[in-house]
Amino acid sequence: MRILFTAHAGKSHLRLLIPLAQAAVRAGHTVAVADDESMRGESETYGLAFFPAGVDWALDPDCVAAIAPGLWSGDQEAYEDGLVDCILGAPALRAARDIIAAAREWKPDLIVREGEEMGGYLAAEALGIPHVAVAGGSTHLLTPAVTHDRLNALRAELGLPGDPDDNTAYRHLLVSWLPASWTGDGLDGRTLRHYRQTTPFRGDDPVLPWLAGLPDDKPVVYASIGTIAPSLPGKSDGVLGAVIEALSGIDCTAVVSVGVGRDPEDFGPVPGHVRLVTEWVPQDVLLEAADVFITHGGHSGIREGLRSGTPMLVTPMYDDQPHSAERCAALGCAIDLPAPFADAEAVTAAVTALLTDPAYRRRAAAVRREILACPPVERLVADLEELVAATRTSAEEASCVS
Secondary structure, X not given: OEEEEEXXXXXXXXXXXXXXXXXXXXXXXXXXXXXXXXXXXXXXHOXXXXXXXXXXXXXXXXXXXXXXXXXXXXXXXXXXXXXXXXXXXXXXXXXXXXXXXXHHHHOOOEEEEEOOOHHHHHHHHHHOOOEEEEOOOOHHXXXXXXXXXXXXXXXXXOOOOOOOOOOHHHOOOEEEOOOHHHHOOOOOOOOEEEOOOOOOOOOOOOOOHHHHHOOOOOOEEEEEOOOOHHXXXXXXXXXXXXXXXXXXXXXXXXXXXXOOOOOHHHHOOOOOOEEEEOOOOOHHHHHHHOOEEEEOOOHHHHHHHHHHOOOEEEOOOOOOHHHHHHHHHHHOOEEEOOXXXXXXXXXXXXXXXXXHOHHHHHHHHHHHHHHHOOOOHHHHHHHHHHHHHHHHHHHHHHHHHO
16 A cells, blocks of 8 residues: 655644554555655655655745734734635645646555645545545644535636535544544544554654653653744743743753754753753653643644643643643643743743642543553554555446446
């Protein structure tokens, strides 16, 4: 089986798909990634073949015009409207045409896409092969009521007939790495299945020898605002500063990822129990060692925090982050502290509560057990094999009838 994976440019977006891609390789299947050229190196770090397709939203004029005003003004509703316009607009069509061109040579049997990446859906429909979506942070915005008419308009641009099925984007399978208690009724349930997430392996995963030397008489607090937010210091540095100030006054061992390549001196002097990290680190490893996780609420951080059973302080800024923070708080395993209110005093109070109230750890452990109870990623690979086999059988039967 040949599987083509498609995503929007961004390390965390691609990381959403990697556990499945690597499991498919282990099962003997052939795998490749189609994404913006900027993601070639990241794809190859995971050992995957690469085809350039689509655009980098941060550089695309249509996307910038749609998303930037809401992002910078803090108008979440306007931002989400602009995001949906991009997902279901011209960028998806451009990606679809690139994916179709690559697929005609590579000949995939199946396309697996990030839930918000509709170019892969359009390409699969044009090629007559099945498609599977893996739910990302903003997939909950893409209900059939939102996607149906707009996808049909994009289909027409490719010469495809309109699809009467309102679940067309998720017709075959919608995968979630998060448990049913987290997704609730925010995703279309007709083809939704939950699977147990695993940790992707990168060829350049660093070793962390200093981790073993952390004091054993203090709780460990790990803080990170992901891979994208540090590129927006106007959005992120206020939160980082408040977190560092708060952790400086808490009796703990603190590890704070401030962004790859950042200068620690930008954040002023810190006490000895606070470690500022400026290189990429395997977050899942640090979470296994942490008692509390401070995160901006990106989808990767939320998935990995829930998977490790680590109580979280979520400081959402934009995009899917407010929704994720609300869901985690509703489950009782996190405190939702929106970035505008995340000053040092508020962060201190929240971290203290997470460290001292055992209810947060109990709820985090319960959610982790729910994740562990989901079918493994190997079962998902087998389900994809069955989907492709069934599609081939249907095509053969239709050919015989005609």
